[in-house]
Amino acid sequence: MNHAAIRVILEEHSAMSAxxxxxxxxxxxxRRRGSLPDFAVLRAMLFYVDEFPERLxxxxxxxxxxxxxxxxxxxxxxxxxxLDREHADGERAIRELEHELLGFEMMADxxxxxQRRDRFEQAMQRYVxxxxxxxxxxxxxxxxLARRVLTAEDWAGLDSAFCDNRDPLTGHEPDENxxxxxxxxLWALPxxxxxxxxxxxxxxxxxxx
Numbered sequence: 001m002n003h004a005a006i007r008v009i010l011e012e013h014s015a016m017s018a019x020x021x022x023x024x025x026x027x028x029x030x031r032r033r034g035s036l037p038d039f040a041v042l043r044a045m046l047f048y049v050d051e052f053p054e055r056l057x058x059x060x061x062x063x064x065x066x067x068x069x070x071x072x073x074x075x076x077x078x079x080x081x082x083l084d085r086e087h088a089d090g091e092r093a094i095r096e097l098e099h100e101l102l103g104f105e106m107m108a109d110x111x112x113x114x115q116r117r118d119r120f121e122q123a124m125q126r127y128v129x130x131x132x133x134x135x136x137x138x139x140x141x142x143x144x145l146a147r148r149v150l151t152a153e154d155w156a157g158l159d160s161a162f163c164d165n166r167d168p169l170t171g172h173e174p175d176e177n178x179x180x181x182x183x184x185x186l187w188a189l190p191x192x193x194x195x196x197x198x199x200x201x202x203x204x205x206x207x208x209x
Contacts, residue, residue, distance in 0.1 A: 003147075003155050003158070003159055004159035004162065004163050005065070005155065005158035005159045005161070005162040005163075006143055006146070006147070008162040008163060008165055009057075009061075009138070009143070009162065010139070010143075012052075012053065012057050012165065013135045013138070013139065016049070016053050016057075016131065016135070017131075017132060017135060019045065019048075019049075019185075020127070020128045020131060020132070021128070023042070023045060023124060023128070024124065024125065024128055026188070027121050027124065031117070031121070036108055038188065039101070039104075039105040040184060041184050041185065041188040042101055043098075043101065044181045044182075044184040044185050044188075045185055045188075046094065046097055046098055046101065047181060048181060048182070048185060049094060050091075050094045050098075052165075053090075053131075054087075054090055054091055054094055056165055057165065058087040058090065059087075060161055060162060060165070061083070061087070061138070062083075062084050062087050064157070064158060064161055065142070065146065065158060066080045066083070066084060066142075068146075068150060068154045068158070069142070069145060069146060069149065069150070072149040072150060072151075072154070073145070073149045075145060075149075076141065076142065076145045079137060079141050079142065080142070082137075083134065083137060083138065083142065086130070086134050089130075090127075090130070090131070090134070093123075093126070093127050093130065094127075096123055097120075097123050097124060097127055100116075100119050100120040100123045100124075101120050103116045103119065103120070104116040104117055104119070104120040
């Protein structure tokens with residue numbers, strides 16, 4: 001049986017995975033061409049990650065889905081405990097990424113450019129690897145368990161809660177307050193997630209403004 005909550009979770013996983021992979025590709029493309037990325041776009045992307053996947057998506061998993069699973073069975077306790085810890089680790093990782101991006105941007109016109117670029121790109125890749133492994137665990141271990149043990153009443157509450165998420169990267173119209181953020185992101189990301197091209201039209205040489 002298909003459940004709306006599972007559909008939303010999978011859609012949000014897919015959108016986040018695509019965006020993270022796109023960021024890695026964009027950073028690699030700029031490094032290859034010896035250009036600097038659009039820092040405003042990168043800030044918008046990290047803001048999205050913080051506002052939607054970290055604060056909204058993860059919160060509903062830890063506060064709604066996981067407690068229901070623990071109520072119905074002890075079978076998944078170990079993986080659920082690990083995923084809860086990873087949700088907390090993800091918030092700290094975003095703070096690290098924001099700090100490293102600021103350092104990259106502020107030191108771009110100095111002799112520390114290469115060092116700061118390396119630090120940000122390495123932190124970004126650690127986050128990408130971490131998040132993709134986290135998604136894989138949820139999709140291969142948690143969601144199958146949920147399909148087996150949750151009741152119709154459980155699903156009714158989860159479906160209602162997750163359908164309220166309205167993540168703009170899964171096709172929903174962004175809230176007016178977020179519209180300018182998603183305009184930046186969509187113009188930077190290549191299809192099918194965005195309407196790029198991949199920053200080629202906004203690239204600037206190191207030291208440029």
